[in-house]
Amino acid sequence: MNKPRTDLDHIISIFKSVVPAVDYWSIRLVETEQEGLSVRQDILQPTSTSFSKGAFITIIKNNGAGYAATSNLTKQGLKLAAMQALNWAKLTAPYSLFNPDNLPAVDYKGHYHTPVSRPWDSINLSDKIQFLQDACRALKISDKIVDWHSSLSSKQSNTLLVTSSHGHIEQSFQYIYPALSAVANDGSTTQIRSGGGADSAAQGGLEQLERMGFPDNAHQIAEEALLLLDAPYCPDDTMDLLLLPNQMVLQIHESIGHPLELDRILGDERNYAGTSFVTQEMFGHYQYGSDLLNISFDPTHSEQLASYGFDDDGTKAEHTYIIRNGRLERPLGGACSQARTGQNGVANSRACDWNRPPIDRMANLNLEPGDSSMKELIASIDHGILMDTNQSWSIDDSRNKFQFGCELGRIIKQGEIKGIVKNPNYRGISANFWQNLAMVGDKSTFEIGGTPNCGKGEPNQVINVGHASPACVFKNIEVFGGAS
Amino acid sequence: MQDHFYLLSEQLFGKLQHDEILLCHFEGEASDFVRFNHNKVRQAGNVTQQTLSINLIKGNKQTSGHCELSGLIENDFSLSTRILVSLRKQLDLLPEDPYLNYSQEINNSENKHLNDLPETGEMLEQIQSSAHNLDLVGILANGTLYTGFSSSTGQRNWHSSKTFNFDWSCYHQTDKAVKNNYSGFDWKNTRLSTIMDETKEQLGILKTTPRIIQPGKYRVYLAPAALNEILSMMSWGGFGLKSHRTLQTPLIKMVTENQLLNPAITLMEENNRGLAPGFTEAGFMLAENVDLISNGHYKNTLANARSAKEYDQTVNCDHETPRSLNMSAGNIKNSELLSKLGTGIYINNLWYCNYSDHNNCKITGMTRFACYWVDKGELQAPVNVMRFDDTIYNILGSNLVGLSTEKELLFDPDTYHKRSTSSTSLPGAIVENFKLTL
Structure with a gap:
């Protein structure tokens, strides 16, 4: 289940009231919420939560195209951005690489949502921290493991694309980013193994973790880092x-x-x-x-x-x-x-x-x-x-x-x-x-x-x-x- | 943006409970971007963004939140207050952080480089005119970058700089091109015209039949932009305190085996250059300079607030990667570079470097743009792209012939998330037995 998006339709209404008369316009609103958790050497690193919301406005007029991107989603902010985009359309029309009038107009509706069966918030913060600390501890299997790390982040992104030709595309995405890594050292040789999703990430919720080997691959990752210390170099x-x-x-x-x-x-x-x-x-x-x-x-x-x-x-x-x-x-x-x-x-x-x-x-x-x-x-x-x-x-x-x-x-x-x-x-x-x-x-x-x-x-x-x-x-x- | 940030942070401080500390950090930009292809405009526009980061501290616990600001105080106070309340609830669930570290001293500062630059539209016209009939591709960025810090303990810092960065290439055909960059605090039409004239001269050489180079060892001149790619790789984990203490540094042999670079190599983080802010997100003021490598010997590391607490060092950076790197010059006059190179390859640019053997600081990458075969001190012909694969202990160690007397200050054109404030000041280098593999 994705989190409901906020007042994006309201922002669109405001924009429509301030956008100047042009040949074509589009506005793409993007709002994201990210939460990052990380444990290094069994110690929780500073937690972080991020919120972002902004608009990307495109204006096409008289064979010119310009854009403006702003996080000021008030009437004044959107009006200023629309005028900036229009100004860029005017400035660049004589130098345009191609005629933007030839670009297809979006005149249909559509939507897409990431399927999620175990939402990020289905586990509370304390349990997530415990889960990560357990994963981190599983990596420390030897004194030769000199650094070890587990992390888990989530990102929710909602987008709304609206055009002057009545296009209306609404999408929401949920991403999950797990990672495990173990650093082994002996003298001047250091070897790093990573896994548990470190090389992939996915759309979806916590249900994706098992498929990516998080946290079950922790012991194997650390074992292989140790094995690599004594392994010969790859032959030429x-x-x-x-x-x-x-x-x-x-x-x-x-x-x-x-x-x-x-x-x-x-x-x-x-x-x-x-x-x-x-x-x-x-x-x-x-x-x-x-x-x-x-x-x-x-x-x-x-x-x-x-x-x-x-x-x-x-x-x-x-x-x-x-x-x-x-x-x-x-x-x-x-x-x-x-x-x-x-x-x-x-x-x-x-x-x-x-x-x-x-x-x-x-x-x-x-x-x-x-x-x-x-x-x-x-x-x-x-x-x-x-x-x-x-x-x-x-x-x-x-x-x-x-x-x-x-x-x-x-x-x-x-x-x-x-x-x-x-x-x-x-x-x-x-x-x-x-x-x-x-x-x-x-x-x-x-x-x-x-x-x-x-x-x-x-x-x-x-x-x-x-x-x-x-x-x-x-x-x-x-x-x-x-x-x- | 400065007044808005200080007012907003003061209002947030008013929402704190008696045993809480709040660190506020601000990053903003108002930048124009014009993207070119075939000396026409591919995309052009403006990006205005303002990011507030707040770090709530209570005892030895901390947590942080980030949000985009609108620039309207009512909206931004409402949003950031909601985040503050959310962080306060989180804090109760978190363990104590043994490496919490923020400035306990009050050091206020203000540094503004708000010089006059032409409107971006004027720059665009000048570029169009001076590059007439050239196949120019690249990007012009122009505008102001802002960084601020404010703490409930009473510290305030501000840094803003209005700069431009025009980064471009002019193509002869396929992958044969001359790469250039014009960036700084002051735009001069005459300077741009001069660079374009030089570009046209170099394009003439690119029109000669390329020389096919076979894999092997070559004497090469690495122009500052090419050498900068190698230093950027060294900087990826090479100088951070944490990477040293956890033995992940690619310079591990300088730490564990006292391996040395050539005595001509001296690297320093030059914090007083003025492009990047002189304070950190945790409120620490940066020392003017940090010696990283002196006369080939490893010296100091870059320590951010967290690593400094963990390993009992002094804070001297924000992100444990150089952002104002300075490499000392050598004694080869620029007018003598070609004769000193003799017969070999003049490499203007390297590209897409990565480690091929991290423990030995062995780096691979590609030549790119205008690289020339030089015979007896004379530029002969362009060379097709080649892959190199060699260790830093060869390139900047036993195989280094010398460094140029003249240096270049290269503004980083990177614009991931926002425009970079990093820069590098460095000479060029002549290297023998430089290993080309493919």
Whole structure:
């Protein structure tokens, strides 16, 4: 059950009374409430509760578009913001990159609400603190565990998008962010293991915690941190690579998601997040990966971080194939990018909050399951390595040359897991890497993850994105370990 | 915003019970953002935001709340009072906090850089004109940033600065571009024109056929913006007191094995630079400078209020990451940089760095924008993007040839949540055997 939103309709009424006569306007109200709890070394850290409410106003007039974002939701504040947005529309009309009149108007109603079965407030504060302290204590299994940490946060967000063409989109989201981590040290060697949702987060309530291993994974996390202290470095070699879903999340995000964002292809991000090795001409025929590669834009997994009914431009979100049987079908571009290019896209025009404009984001981008069990994936590898939990990521601005590292690796020889190694890294080139996709795990290996920290845009925005994937095997990948 | 914040906090202090202390912290901005692509405007607008944080303390217990303010005192007092009442109820349920730490002294301060800057629309016209026929992409941010502190114990601090930050690239084609930044307290049209003229000259070199570089070890010049990326990585856990005491610092070998950097390396947190506020969210005043690395030796860490209490140190920062880093200059004159480099790569920018081996402070990342092959001291051709992967003990240690005499002050263009007040002052560096891997 989501918390009821406050007086958003009243704010809309006020805005309608002050907005000047223009060709088109929209107002997006966002109110959020966040609560954060954290326990470090068994000590409760300062608790924090945040409330935020603001409006993002867009005005289009005479071929110009401008925006203003304000937390002053009084009549004076909204009027000032509307005039500022109008002023920007006038100022920029002669210099506009495209004619904003070509953008589709939102003239329909819609709503979306995160399903929640165990609300955040169904457990009182004292019990939540006790729960977190127990989880934290479970991480301290040795004197060599030198730092240990559990945390649990909740975010409720209500949005209301209203347009001059009678569009009215109301959505409410509930997010949960659990995390566990253990830091082990011996001399000059420190190893960190994390889990319990640290690499994912979810939409929903407390019912999501069990699925994410919170707090049950605490002991295993600490044990593996200790094992890594004495483990050898990952060898430097070319071998087969088995990526668990929690690393597939990063792989999909960086080397499929970002390069397919249409605003990057259009060059908007060239000064900051970067461009793309993918061009507009490649859609419809380019073989992005092996024929086992099926990637979908999927807003329908309600527990996934970026599930929604409509994006922040008001476009309805639907399950759509982006890559099918390895062939590139369409980009990740929202209504604005679609209008600029004439290409098909998806509903992924999103803003991180009321104070930023919507841009193309990848939302939920998932790799569809195949038909191999985990046992079969491992058995298929004669000389290889399994990698678990991302800890390092770096990729060029065209999203091609990448190097990623994980917290833990396991050597695979002749179809069997043999031993643990630390600091496993691998590198490759996106355009080639996905061609080496050799096996895709079945539904039993499929996990839902994502990250709340995807950065992009000018001005900068950090946003939730969801990725779900089975475990996957890649052939002949360059892997390596430590400094020497 | 200053009067509003002080009035609001005074009204909140009037709501306190006799054994309560309230710390109020304020962050605000009124910023214009103009985003460019192909020297046209992609998006433009204004963001006005004001965030109040209140920390309620009773005995050794504390809890905090945050809210966006409207700027109208009646509304904001009503909202923040509701939060205060809610925090008071929470406080009864919380255990004592052994690391609660806030300033017990009263140190008032006021620092305002409210110089005149042109209207953003005027800047926009100047950019359009000076970048005529260039494929310019980037962002112009212009406006005022505000930070305030007020406590029920009687302390008041205020810091505001009106600055601009124009961060952009001009493209020749695909990934071949010249990156620039013009930022500060005073906007001069002539300065922008000069930078654009220099950009056009560099674009001429980018039009020559790129040189394909093979993985290997190269002698390189890291321009200040490129070196700043490496220092930013070092700063991610490298200088915080907590990361040192819990042995998570990437500089762990400087702590446990007395590993040294090159004697030319001296790093300092320069708190008196004036862009960032000189006080913390807990009301502590910052020392003017903190020596982090002196002549290659690890010196001090950055300690926020909580870590300082836990590890019995003096508070000297808010977030245990440098925000006004200063790197000492070297002795290579800028006019001699190319000849000193000889044959190698002139790297203007690095990008997307991360640790590839944290315990050895090994960093990987990409070259980006205008990087050139240099032969016998002459710029020859652009090079395609390459990945580097090397340890800080090589780059700023045994393989450091020298640092430039001239330094650049780089304003951080980051605008996550709000505009950054961080900056770095640093030279460029010539490094040999710089490892390129892909």
